[in-house]
Amino acid sequence: MRARPRRLPARLLDVLPIGLTLLDVWAHVDGEHRLATAWALLAVLALTLRHRFPLLTFLLTLPSTLVTDATLATLVALYTLASLSRHRVLLACCAVVFAVGDFTPWPWSEVEAGQFSETRSLVRLSYSLATAAAPVFLGQLVQARRELSMRLAEISEAREHERLLTAQSVLAKERAQLAREMHDVVAHQVSLIAVQAGALQMGTRDAGTREAGAAIRRLSVQTLDELRHMVSVLRASGIRPTELTPQPSLADLERLVDGSGIRAELRTELPADLPPTVQRAVYRTVQEALTNVRKHAPGATASVLVHCEEDTLRATVTNTAPTRSALPLPSAHHGLVGLRQRAELLGGTVTSGPTADGGYAVDLRLPLDGARRHTSRDDMVP
Known part of the structure; x- marks a missing residue:
């Protein structure tokens, strides 16, 4: 070059x-x-x-x-x-x-x-005229070059603006298509789950089955509400600002653990002035880890420990070995990847792997100083 x-x-x-x-x-x-x-x-x-x-x-x-x-x-x-x-x-x-x-x-x-x-003589006059014409032609050439550079800059700016508009248009179409799929397929199937869970709750005399049906129905209804709101956000396509649903915090951890459907113990030792992004990162990490325990380790128990070690926040979710075989469930394997990306945005890390007793552990580490510096930039991360 x-x-x-x-x-x-x-x-x-x-x-x-x-x-x-x-x-x-x-x-x-x-x-x-x-x-x-x-x-x-x-x-x-x-x-x-x-x-x-x-x-x-x-x-x-x-x-x-x-x-x-x-x-x-x-x-x-x-x-x-x-x-x-x-x-x-x-x-x-x-x-x-x-x-x-x-x-x-x-x-x-x-x-x-x-x-x-x-x-x-005529030669001298011609020389004078040529001497006068030279700076005029040179000045006009410089002016044309300057104007050409300005036009090229304007064209480049217009092309960049057009590229952004095209990208936004494609994104809006993809969001609209995703909203249709979520409304027509996912929401419909979750509605059927809620209906079947309600029928199971009302049609059985077994207390355990009735409790399980009620829990399934409650979670299905909550999922439907979240789906409807996400569909409205996607259909907005960036034309107007939309409010996201209230984001979870550390105050919601106890309810999350109690409603996880597995036996889990929660222990928290944290200050009260943590940034919202840090609280959401902890909540999403615990949520994803408990979901994986329920899917891949049936019958296992879990422990959730959230505490601070000097200037580092740690959230560790550990489960025991499963007591029965797991059912094959569809998974995109994006959960842990998303947790790592979220932690990296806040300057932290997420590690995961099997334990010595056959269980599994997920460990989130966030430096509190770095997380506070990244708070304003990542405040919209759900």
Whole structure:
């Protein structure tokens, strides 16, 4: 990949023409001619105004072209005017005025009869016109290049905006399709589960079965409520802000463990000022771990320990070995991956693996200082 050439600093570009015009004055103007020297120095000083008042600068440098051979200041002023102005008729007139001033001899009182036609030939006039045209063409070229760069930047910005709109449109379609699938398939099946659980609860005399049916029905109804809200969030498709359901906190851990459907012991030793994102991370980790115990380790018991070790928060969920074979259930195997990603966003880690007694353990570690720093960025993580 070719490296871009380095540009000269802006201050150097402003000072360099003034220095060159001073050298031009020193080389072509005799210091004994005070009037000529004054006009030449005025032309040099006028260049400091060329970016703000390009036409005025050009007019102030014209006398130097007429009374001296130091024409560089006028050429610089003409170039600056051409690079900033789109008025081509004005530029053509300025170029002609410069050429006439450069062509005309000075002082007029010392011009002898017939000297004009002999010394100022057509070749000299053509040279003056060419000298005047060069800075005009160069200035127009620089102006066109600058405008082209601006247009390219605008086109790039428009394309980026169009790409974002296209991505948002595709995302909105995917969200709408997902909402339809959740409403038509998942919600329908969960409704059937709730109905069947209610029928089981009402149609049996066994107390254990009735309690299990009630628990299934309660969880099914809760799942339906969450599904309906998620469908409304997905259908919004980013057009208007939607409020998420109340997010869980550490105060909900006891209810989570009690309703997990397994025998579990909860022990918590935590401060009360933990950020909401940290509380949600702990809750989701315990929730996912207990769900996996219920799915993959039937008959096992679990212990949930949440506490602080110096500046690190730890949430450990450990279960014993299963007492019976697990039923094959569908799983996308994304639960632990999601927990690790959530922990990484808060600067922590999640480790998991089998224990020596045949059980399984999930361990969440969050540095409290890092979690507090990430709180504002990840506050919308559910």
